Amino acid sequence: MHDTIRALLTQSGRLTTDASTLPVDADLYTAGLTSHGSVTLMLAIEEAFDVEFPDHMLTREVFSSIGAIAAAVAELRPIPAA
């Protein structure tokens, strides 16, 4: 999942640093994620993982790192049938 998020970050996040080498816990805002970039990223993530972030998860904190985004997506995705 981290790699998918990295790819989406490269596509939509418009970072000033290279997303492909960004550590999982690196602060995305410090890496140049703008508010417009974060919105585009959220839309891309909702589509890629087929999830909808409820409002209480649409905060700066949830989108502050690759790890935080992955945790949020994991929380929302239905557990796949065995």
Added chain:
Amino acid sequence: MNVTVDRDATLLQDVRAIADDIAAVHADDVDRRARFPHEAIDALRERGALSAFLPIELGGEDIAFETLAAACFELGRRCASTGMVFAMHQIQVVTIARHHEDEPWLTAYLRRVADEQRLIASVTSELGTGGDMGRSVAALTPTDSGPLTFEKQAPTVSYGEQAQDLLVSLRRAPDAEPTDQVAVLAGADQVQLEPAGSWDPLGMRGTCSPGFTVRGTVDEQQVLPRPFSHICAQSMVPVSHILWSHVWLGIATDAFDRARAFVRASAARSSSTAPIPAALRLSRLSCALSPLRAETYAGLRDFLDFARDDGEALNTMAAAVRFNQLKVTTSDMAPAICQGALGVCGMMGYKNDSPFSIGRHIRDALSGSLMISNERLHEVDADLLLVAKDVR
């Protein structure tokens, strides 16, 4: 009897008296000469109103946020510049009070705000950011000897030369991204303000808001501990939009009151059996004022609602959209109501020296859509509305 309610009621009563007896008296001179409303601000200082919001243990009166908002309305009715200076100062007080994180220097500073009734200005606008407060060019820069320095090109700094302190937004360090910002509280004796441009604007002339190159040297402990983005979402942006809206509601309400006084005077002289045309226009105008009042109060109520418990809800996009809506809506409505009042009063409203003059109200109210441009806020909301779910 509830002691808290009494404290709030007393403050509001005193602010109303200062608005009526002092701010109103000097409002035209402040406007004409584009000078600071020092009589009213000094009176508010003497009353301790600059620190009334602070908790009692820091020397304040633990006044409710709603009372501050009501005070902005009362001052705005009599002198919009006084109301706006008071509102902007309170934005800094509320922000620091909510985000000092018990840091010793910052809490000691708040005590000095109460003891010395220090006036706090802000330096958040900057050339080269496209009006986006969430980005900075200037950076806090460490020196070999220890203190931090900065140099910021600010196109508008309201009452910068009259304030005792300035809250300045900056990049955290020379190598930080534009969005990686902090807020720094600098004393007037720590900064140099080099004027960049003159001050002869259309309205809000008493706020004395020319541009400056701001150079400063501060200590590490003067930096607010939380990131500026957090401080903005939690306090600075919603509090600004609420207190400004109350000032604009004050301007519009006084314009309406003048129109009403004009109609009463005209009706008293009329022999007609039906309402005179101006009375009908006034009736329509009252239907425009009512939604401005409703939206201003709803914005305040929504803030108290979002801020409940840990205030986490203030970090959501729905909250950001909500308080941008408030600002755009009220700043668009207030000048329209003032113009409606001019339509009621006619020539008597157009003349600057008539008791029904509306000119200053219109000019002051027109500043609203420019201080944080409404177009810029629409751009932000256009983005947020794509993803935010529970938009009110």
